[in-house]
Structures are given as C-alpha cells and as structure tokens.
Amino acid sequence: MSTVYEQRLLGVAGPDGDSGLSPGDLAARYGLAVSGKRPSLAGYTRQLWSRRHFIVAYATARLTAMYTAAKLGQIWQVMTPLLNAAVYYLIFGLLLGTKHDIPNFIAYLCTGVFVFQFTQSAVLSGTRSIADNLGLIRALHFPRACLPIAFTVIQLQQLLFSMAVLATIVLATGEPLTYRWLLVVPMLLLQSVFNSGLAMIMARIGAKTTDMAQLMPFIIRTWMYTSGVFWSVTTFTGKAPHWVAVILDNNPALIFNNLMRYALMDSVPASSLPNHVWIITCAWAAVVGLGGYMFFWKAEEEYGRG
Structure with a gap:
C-alpha cells in the first residue's frame, strides 16, 4: 500500500x-x-547587502583574534609593514643605491610598502578564503562572497590603523600637510573595490585549485617588483620598448602607489602620474571589482561541495 x-x-x-x-x-x-x-545576480546582491553587518563583524573578530597569541598584540598591524620597509631600505636604498634617484626616499618607500601590502594581503587571504572556511560554508547558508570581501575588509582595517604611522613618517621627513591629502579617501575606496574583485577571482580559483595558495606568493612578489614599491619605474620605462612602458605605466598596483604618494608627498609632482590617471583608476576598480564579483557568483553552487 x-x-x-x-x-x-x-x-x-x-x-x-x-x-x-x-x-x-x-x-x-x-x-x-x-x-x-x-x-x-540581483537576488545575490540583495542577499550580500543584507549581510553587510555580518561581514564587518566577522572581519573585526578575525582581526582581533589574529594577534591574540602575540605579546605585542595589535601593534604588529603597524610593525609588519614598518619592518618590511626597513628591510627594503637596507637592500634597495643603501646596498643598491636606489634612494639617490628619488627625493625623500623614506616616505616614498614606506608609502609604497603600506599601499602594496594592502593589495598583497587581500589577494593572498582571498585565495584561501573558501578552502580555509569549508566548515563554516557547509554549516551555514550565506552568500559565499561574504568571505573574500570580509578578508579584504580585514586588510583595509589594518591599513587604516597603519595610516597614522605612515602620516607621521611623511610629515617627519619634511612633507607638508596639504589639501591633496584628501585624495587618500577616494584612492583607498577605489583600491578596496579593486582588491575585493581580485580577492573574489582568486577565491574561486583557490577553491578549485588548492595549490594556488602555494603559488600566489611568488606571483605577488613578481608583481611587487614591477610596481615601483622601492624603485622608480620611470628609470626603466624611459629605455624600454613602448609596449613594455605602456604595460608598466598602467599597472594598477603602480597607479595606486603613485596616487597615494602624490596625495601625501608634495615632492611627487602631478607629472609623475599617467594622463587621465583617475579615469584609469576608476576603470581598473570597475572592471576588476564587477568582473570579479560576477566571476565568483557564477560558481556559487560549487563552493563547499566535493
């Protein structure tokens, strides 16, 4: 029956x-x-927006827990980029002598290190954001894009903590406080959108290819060397083939670095920036941010399975 x-x-x-x-x-x-x-896509976006408070709370909790085992605690948020800057100053500034071609090399170097580390850390943590949180993904239902975006928010919070130190360094090395400092706000907003999109791209790739987390540090390091963090790219592009110079000049990491230097350093003139720099920056943020979001959304059903 x-x-x-x-x-x-x-x-x-x-x-x-x-x-x-x-x-x-x-x-x-x-x-x-x-x-x-x-x-x-519209429904997914609404779900993601409704969980914006979860993203911020999750990012804040992870950031707080990140240094609980260290005796210096949250001080490492500032000490890490400062120690990196000190190492690069020793190698590139003193041993290789790149500081002689750059006015106020200390402020130039620290700004590049702080800004590039924001992108570097967002990409590396985004690559592992799905694979390292499978338990959370399988236990709770939420838009998976919350994770790479939350890890980008973590890196943004770290950068904001470090900006006070960076501002102190810039002022201590003789740079004046000008109206151009206001440009920091839109620059960081555009970089955050760019980093979020890149983190979502790498989150999807990292979820499928777990070995990508081991490969990414080498890719990021290569990107850093071509992004003018501790040397002036113009010293190379002036002698390089035109197509190589175009690629290097439009490198988004280099553009973000130089925009921050232009905002904070009076010794960095507007002529050091590419033509239509803000249009290029907005284009990078829109293409990578929106493209990364759609790329991640298309595989939403696959995260946490298998």
Whole structure:
C-alpha cells in the first residue's frame, strides 16, 4: 500500500494505471527549489547587502583574534609593514643605491610598502578564503562572497590603523600637510573595490585549485617588483620598448602607489602620474571589482561541495 502511495506522490503510474504529477510539477506547485541553487545576480546582491553587518563583524573578530597569541598584540598591524620597509631600505636604498634617484626616499618607500601590502594581503587571504572556511560554508547558508570581501575588509582595517604611522613618517621627513591629502579617501575606496574583485577571482580559483595558495606568493612578489614599491619605474620605462612602458605605466598596483604618494608627498609632482590617471583608476576598480564579483557568483553552487 505504501509503495502505491509513494509512486503516486512521485508522479509514477501506480498499479491501477493512474498517472500522477512529475517531480518538476510537484516542485512548481508547492514552491520547492533545488537546495543551494544559485540565485540571480540581483537576488545575490540583495542577499550580500543584507549581510553587510555580518561581514564587518566577522572581519573585526578575525582581526582581533589574529594577534591574540602575540605579546605585542595589535601593534604588529603597524610593525609588519614598518619592518618590511626597513628591510627594503637596507637592500634597495643603501646596498643598491636606489634612494639617490628619488627625493625623500623614506616616505616614498614606506608609502609604497603600506599601499602594496594592502593589495598583497587581500589577494593572498582571498585565495584561501573558501578552502580555509569549508566548515563554516557547509554549516551555514550565506552568500559565499561574504568571505573574500570580509578578508579584504580585514586588510583595509589594518591599513587604516597603519595610516597614522605612515602620516607621521611623511610629515617627519619634511612633507607638508596639504589639501591633496584628501585624495587618500577616494584612492583607498577605489583600491578596496579593486582588491575585493581580485580577492573574489582568486577565491574561486583557490577553491578549485588548492595549490594556488602555494603559488600566489611568488606571483605577488613578481608583481611587487614591477610596481615601483622601492624603485622608480620611470628609470626603466624611459629605455624600454613602448609596449613594455605602456604595460608598466598602467599597472594598477603602480597607479595606486603613485596616487597615494602624490596625495601625501608634495615632492611627487602631478607629472609623475599617467594622463587621465583617475579615469584609469576608476576603470581598473570597475572592471576588476564587477568582473570579479560576477566571476565568483557564477560558481556559487560549487563552493563547499566535493
């Protein structure tokens, strides 16, 4: 008796010849949907926006817990980029002598290190954001884009803590406080959008190819060497082929570095920036930010499975 009932419920003709509804018809009649089905892009965006408080709270909690085991605690948020800057100053400024070609090399170097580390850390943590949080993904239902975006927010919070130190260094090395410092706000906003998109791209790739987390530090290091963090790219592009110079001059990491230097350092003239720099910066943020978001959304159903 139960077999006949189950067959009719599933839409299979029973022994008496009755034909029931198909599973698809039953699902449509009772408003059922596939578990974990990817929502539309607009619906996904609404879900993501509704969890904006979760993203900030999660990022803040992770940032607080990050240094709990260290005796200096949150001080490492500032000490890490400062120590990196000290190492690069020793190697490139003193041993290789690049400081002689750059006015106020200390401020130039520290600004490049702080700004590039924001992108570097966002990309590296974004690459591992899915693979390292499978337990959370499988236990709770939420837009998976929350994770790479949250890790980008963590790096932004770290940078904001460090900006006070960077401002002190810039002022201590003789740079004046000017109206150009206001440009820091739109620059960081555009870089955050760019970093979020890049983090989401790498999160999807890292979720499929776990070895990418091991490869990314080498890729990021190569990118850093071509981004003018501790040397002036113009010393090379002046002698390089035109197409190489165009690629290097439009490197987004270099543009973000130089924009921050232009904002904070009076010794960095507007002529050091490429033509239409703000249009280029907005284009990078829009293309990578929106493109990364859509790229990540397309694989929403696959995260945490397998």
